[in-house]
Amino acid sequence: xxxxxxxxxxxLRIADNNFILxxxxxxxxxxxxxxxxxxxxxxxxxDKLGLASGLYKYVAEIEGNGRDEDFYPxxxxxxxFTNQLxxxxxxxxxxVTMVRELFNDAFDYYYLQALLKSSDTTIAALAAKSIKEVTxxxxxxxxxxxxxxxxxxxSHKRAQDAVNELWRFTGxxxxxxxxxxxxxxxxIAVDLNTIKDTYYKHVADVLSKANLxxxxxxxxxxxxxxxxxxxxxxYILSDVQYMQRAFPGGKW
Amino acid sequence: xxxxxxxxxxxWEVFVQSKPGQPHKHCGxxxxxDAEMALQNARDVxxxxxxxxxxxxxxxxxxxxxxxxxxxxxxxxxNEKVYRHPTFYVMPDGVxxx
Numbered sequence: 478x479x480x481x482x483x484x485x486x487x488x489l490r491i492a493d494n495n496f497i498l499x500x501x502x503x504x505x506x507x508x509x510x511x512x513x514x515x516x517x518x519x520x521x522x523x524d525k526l527g528l529a530s531g532l533y534k535y536v537a538e539i540e541g542n543g544r545d546e547d548f549y550p551x552x553x554x555x556x557x558f559t560n561q562l563x564x565x566x567x568x569x570x571x572x573v574t575m576v577r578e579l580f581n582d583a584f585d586y587y588y589l590q591a592l593l594k595s596s597d598t599t600i601a602a603l604a605a606k607s608i609k610e611v612t613x614x615x616x617x618x619x620x621x622x623x624x625x626x627x628x629x630x631x632s633h634k635r636a637q638d639a640v641n642e643l644w645r646f647t648g649x650x651x652x653x654x655x656x657x658x659x660x661x662x663x664x665i666a667v668d669l670n671t672i673k674d675t676y677y678k679h680v681a682d683v684l685s686k687a688n689l690x691x692x693x694x695x696x697x698x699x700x701x702x703x704x705x706x707x708x709x710x711x712y713i714l715s716d717v718q719y720m721q722r723a724f725p726g727g728k729w
Numbered sequence: 730x731x732x733x734x735x736x737x738x739x740x741w742e743v744f745v746q747s748k749p750g751q752p753h754k755h756c757g758x759x760x761x762x763d764a765e766m767a768l769q770n771a772r773d774v775x776x777x778x779x780x781x782x783x784x785x786x787x788x789x790x791x792x793x794x795x796x797x798x799x800x801x802x803x804x805x806x807x808n809e810k811v812y813r814h815p816t817f818y819v820m821p822d823g824v825x826x827x
Binding site: 511512513514516517520613616617620624 | 759760761762763765766769772774
């Protein structure tokens with residue numbers, strides 16, 4: 478694999494993650510528990526889609542074969558998506574959505590900071606723009622989890638159930654393959670081992686403030702690096718890709 | 730207004746400062762369970778378009794307000810007292826926000 482091919486795959490991984498999570502969060506639009514949260518989640522969803530859009534545009538530029546940024550989210554197949562399994566998991570109740578945010582946004586918080594030093598200046602610039610957004614997103618979900626954990630018996634139980642259910646999807650964030658190896662050598666990519674301990678410590682700190690227990694199970698789900706997904710991604714894609722599949726090239 | 734049927738969280742009044750040095754201006758209200766959440770909600774509801782550099786939130790029950798009936802005795806007497814307006818001074822150029 479040459480650097481260009483590796484770079485495209487690497488960027489698509491980040492873009493897909495933000496695209497699918499943004500789409501999941503959009504599902505809350507109009508269904509938020511209170512008006513203010515409805516607005517907050519839609520803001521966050523648009524931040525994620527904004528980063529995804531910037532990255533897809535960059536991929537189109539690197540590939541330079543006439544495709545535009547819309548090709549990547551709307552016309553690729555399920556097996557070509559390399560978003561983490563975590564972000565395609567259903568919204569569930571609000572505790573599930575907030576815990577999913579915590580597990581993802583804590584990663585993005587450290588990952589994007591590390592990407593600021595990337596030798597690829599476009600990636601570094603996109604990371605610089607997003608880091609402020611993610612800092613707020615991480616604060617938003619952490620405050621909710623702390624309140625759920627210290628709230629009523631039911632809110633505590635729901636938060637702990639969400640943590641137990643989603644924990645097995647966190648390991649995948651730190652998987653590296655030949656793409657990472659190649660781009661780390663060129664100082665484009667981040668060695669994920671360098672942020673792993675900080676990540677788990679941060680998550681454990683939030684859970685401890687919330688009086689929640691960090692799961693002890695070591696088993697971690699895997700697959701997304703190879704495009705192997707849970708059953709949920711297909712449904713998301715059939716939603717978001719419907720228009721382009723039904724009316725190819727359609728615009729509005 | 731709090732009744733036994735009121736299932737809403739407390740009401741908070743939101744004040745936004747548009748630039749450092751400027752006064753905080755009231756821009757609206759929202760519901761939130763506590764101060765930190767009120768700040769987050771205020772950020773999301775009232776500063777989406779670059780309106781602010783700082784936020785205050787105050788729980789509405791802590792604001793004492795004059796009532797609409799007070800408008801006569803409170804405010805009318807000042808209408809006739811022109812000598813309270815410092816119109817006899819020339820303001821130097823460059824003085825802002827007065």
